[in-house]
Amino acid sequence: MGGLIGLIPLPYPDAVVALGAALLGITAGVVGCLAVLSQRSLVGDALAHSALPGVAVAFIATGAKDPAALLAGAACAGLVGAVLIVGIERGTRLPPDAAIGVVLSVFFSLGIVLLTHLAHDAGAEQAGLERYLFGQAAGLLERDVQVMAVLAAVALAVVAAGLRPITALLFDRGFAAVSGLPVRVLELLVTALLVVAIVIGLRTVGAILMVAMLIAPCAAARQLTDRMPVLLVLAGLTGAVVGVVGALAAARGQAPAGPVIVLVASAAVALAVLGAPGRGVLWTARRTVRARRRQRAEGVLVDLETAMHAGAPPTAAELAAVSGRPPAQVRGGLADLAGSGRARADADGRWRLTETGAAAAHAALESRTLWAAWLEHGAHLGLPDAREPDPRDVRGSLGDVAADRLMALAGGGRR
């Protein structure tokens, strides 16, 4: 451990803090995914709050600040909290969220009372209370980090070894149970892993905000991948980076580490939610705007084609009148069509289709016919596989053979 700390290009106390925060971040990130995916992240919150009285009792019992004893106390109390949540869910008519709320508040209150009592007795221990509430990065010792490293290694090894059964359980509990997996044992294992992650993070992040370190890395990583193994790795990395940056910043600024780490984590989530390639909010918004614009242009294109068949090339106002579209929409659509060379206006403001525009209008009409035909006759098309067409490009997504058959089913060349 000492050697590893020596490798980190930071002053010794900072290196210890950085290593501890990285361990906490990796474990919370990976294990947090299991909680988030099973839709039980609030259980993590309750467990973190439940750990508090455990710390106090361990302190009273051992009378010393041996980190292993305090963490063991936290773990025991967390597990008791977990058992109580399940017991309340099963034994009463309270819904799960109420069971979580009850356990969280009772244990947290007990923890506060015990720690306050301890602080009064021991005077100098006042800082200890706040540390377990809001976390503290400074003052992390090498022996603390050693304990954290062992716990993190065990937790990560268990997740890696049990990945397949755990995935089956989280995705489809019924299937897992029928397949003979011991689902109750696995659920207990996932809860135990949560407790371990919480215990590792308790001192640095604090009981109140620990849940954020379970949720945030998973939320950020989920924006970047659709694969479970990749998700776990990305969440672990995110947790580690967020933990190290936050802990070091907090140590510099003499601030409690928990809130700083959580703010850094939230920034990572915000970044991923907004900007993740392909599915961030910004990308989705841009895609929606483009799709609407495309649809508007295509609608006006078809309207223009129909109007030109009916008589003289129309003005924008005439086109709006015959098509029933708001004039602003028609003008916007015509501008887009003009921009892409599919339509142009005469000097007197009369619009007509260009050659490309006419071809595009025919394609759009065919696609509409094909889509309508799919809805009506798709079941009788006899497609060899489970393909389903993209309404905007039926021919492209189904292939020419199927599209021609659809046209035939729809009654030949009907436009």
Next chain:
Amino acid sequence: MTPASDIPALSVRHLSVAYGVRPALWDVDAAFPRGAMSAVVGPNGSGKSTLLKAALGLVAAESGHVLVMGRPLREARRDVAYVPQRDTVDWDFPITVREVVEMGRHPRRGWFRRLTGEDREHVDAALERVGMRGLAGRQIGRLSGGQRQRAFVARALAQRADLLVLDEPFAGIDARTEAALLEVLTDLRDAGTSVVMVHHDLQTVRDVVDHALLLNVRVIAEGPPAEVLAPENLRRAYGEVAGVAGAPAWAV
């Protein structure tokens, strides 16, 4: 008939299940024959899904016992493939179609072993059979309802189980998928697999099923669909309300 084929694929005896004080199933006896396609039918709330779940140990029974191919469920788990109702799983889960189907190989291969080339062949064949090979790399949430059901059935196919249990496989899916999956199930049955499903469309049951169980908390009738779905039985299961409506839904 050989003695082996006399042993039902799935049999339940004196099965009772209660949710709270309300009985969901009451003293149900049923035997779904081997190598046949069987359907459990009955009105909403009649305990159809509960029967399957209790038979597979997913809900606790108050009494009764279950045999799969004449053996206790515990010893026969590998021989059972289960397709749950579609709304019971999280479709946002980060998993691809292929990974879902691969999940079906692990009960046999072992959950801590890597899949072999043989497993992958079974997975490919199952995907091909339900027409999902081209969609194997998709995250399951990006599939249509029918495609999701195909993926689930593919997982069950990959298991190569002797007994296939499906809970409402055709609820809320398009006609094309229903036809395709019914064909898959019929082929399986013809190849010797026993199929038991909960189904709500009595016409399909009449047309394609070999054995039917009509349920309304207790068993109303069991046997060939033509006899089980006789008007008198349907009236007992669905009540008189349907009977006086002039052209009741079941009287097709």
